[in-house]
Amino acid sequence: MRLYADFSRCSGCHACQVACSLNLFQENNPKKSALRIIPHFPVPGTYELKVCTQCGDCAAVCPTNAIKQNSKGAYYVDYAECNLCEACVPECPEGVMFIKVDLANHSWKCDLCGDCVQVCGTDALFIDEIDAPVRHSASSQAA
Amino acid sequence: MNGYAGKILRVNLSTGKISKENTPAEVAKNFVGGRGFGAYFLFKEVPSHADPLGPENKLIVSSGPLSGLLIPGAGKCDFTCKSPLTGGYASSSLGGLFTAEMKFAGIDSIIFEGISPKPVYLFIEDNKIELRDASFLWGKGTITAEKELKEMLGEEFQIAVIGPGGENGVSFASINHDYGRQAGRGGVGTVMGIKKLKAITIRGTNSIPVADLEGYRKAGIALYKSCKEAEGLKFWQSYGTPGVTSWANEVGAFPTLNFSAGSFEGAKTLYGQVMREQIVVTDKGCFGCPSPCGKYSRMKRYDTQVEGPEYETIGMLGSNVGLADIQDVAQANYLCDELGIDTISAGSVIGWAMECFGKGILTLEDTGGIELRFGNVQAVFSLIRQIAAKEGLGDLLSQGVKKASAATGKGSEKFAIHVKGMEQSAYATHNATAMLLAYMTSDVGAHHNRAWAITYDIQVGREKVTPEKVAHVIWLQNFRPMFDVLGACRLQWVELSIERDLYVPALEAITGVHRTWEDLEKVGARIWNLTRLYWARENDGFDRQWDMPAARFYEDPPTTGATAGQITSLDNVNKLLDIYYEQRGWESNGLPMPTTLEQLGLTELVA
16 A cells, blocks of 8 residues: 555645654654645646655665564654665655654654545545556656 | 744844744733734734834734644734724734744744834744845735745745835735735735835744644544535535635625625626636645635736635625626736735725726826726726835825725715725625624724624524624624634634534643633633724724724615615614624723723733
């Protein structure tokens, strides 16, 4: 399973990011979330959403094996094992592998908790099989 | 303090001094946040009879305890000052992402004092706070300036910015944010302009402390669940506020040709459904909003974009000035946004000027050769530009409809549609007594959002004047503005009909303080009475005459549309006020009795 983003439906409200930070950090701070919202305003006036596709590229390059798979098959960061080497960050094709040393002393990523989906009022976010039909793969569309 | 960032930022623009103080716990207890903080600091800190355009006036920008949290629409920011438009209390609400970013930067309120000697913008990035030169932005439109600032500082910065309207001292200048959100009413942008504060830019990376994290998370998600299951969600997401246009026209509430009627012949091409089909590109939400009413539109004819038009703008810059094409209205909206003026007041003064022209009170000489007839789209565009620049007839109109009509005379005061100098927003009230009373007694002048009572009028009998009806208006006035106090949006309650008690456990988990809605309504009444005292303190001779509506609504029944031949009598207008004052615990002159102040815990503050 993985998270999908149909960003033609995204209204840029950031509720997903707040829910995400509450899950990952038990904090109310959208700067510490595992989704990216990229607004394109004033022209053309659209939002782009970047989410984890659970491709596993981050885990493949992690020298400390800090990125593991949970019971849902989603890759998550074992914070205690992360040494902030940053090998994972450039590997992420969606730019949603995060290291911000001023905000946390470990890397973070989507663990497929699904809280973002629960609070998305426009159904821009949803969870489906990794190889779901193309119509679900809006996260790779150009903005 | 849980739910709060904990600091008030004070910026003296005259001296350049920037300081922080703790958010006072007692003020948080009694006034909660947002509009409550604004009203408190205005009353307490701005000296009596201060010149709204002088250094003594302050601009108070406040978040609330729900702002920036996992609560539907938790992005409501309050801007309070002494109004240059009305001379009384001004409080205008801004949606978008700005106020959440204030909280993430560790700030509950920003209080701007004094006047800067040169154009500046306030830069905030967590604890790095400084006034920076803004001369390179001065004179630029709000959209242009915001884009430039974002390119310079980064996309994550949230920006509130004024345009030429605010710089030039138009009395109803707006503050703009996120390419289309405004604090539009009462001249809050005028005060920002006089202070030579072009913009506020914020980026914050802090977390907001809460009392019970898991309780908050659960209560927050329950609110979202309720919104997502709401029957009205799809309609509201599709059309937003323009969804009510067809209804307003059908019930005769749609402001038409300077409020001379409540139904517009060309209304059908302004309906929300037409707008969605013809110009809407993207649904745009405020912070944490599951039901985005923001409609981002593209006007192919003009090669422009705008967030909007909202229902209010469709009414005031559409039917009220005789425009029936949604692209024209959206373009007028764009011009007002870019130039930084309020679309509601702009539509009102232009509608008034058009009626003056039709009656021969204003002539081609006055208009500089413009055929100022209802429906003349180029005349509307020209006047918007002239108002923002304070040039030609725009100089007169930029003062607002009360002052413009007083200066013009010749009976034009009778069809200047305002209360207390605030142009009436887009609900025609020829025969809607609760809505009329709501406008008459609104704390900022004739604005709709304190008590949107017009659906109640239709429900219980629009012409009725009863104690129950007045009580309902008072309840709305105490309750609805509490959303602006808490820093979240009321529209999930209004439009999606979600249970308001769902907010109670969320607020408790966030702040650690148990408050029922009855407790919150008492805070609402406290703020309402404080702002009433502010009007009286600032305006010698303030009395019930200030609560009178435009004469049109008791003298001049429409001849067309759903309300043709209908009017509220002057006797009933006075009866509404008598009952209202009695139920509010106010004297017959409209001022709160000492016992009322005592009950609300205001005696000491106002002494």
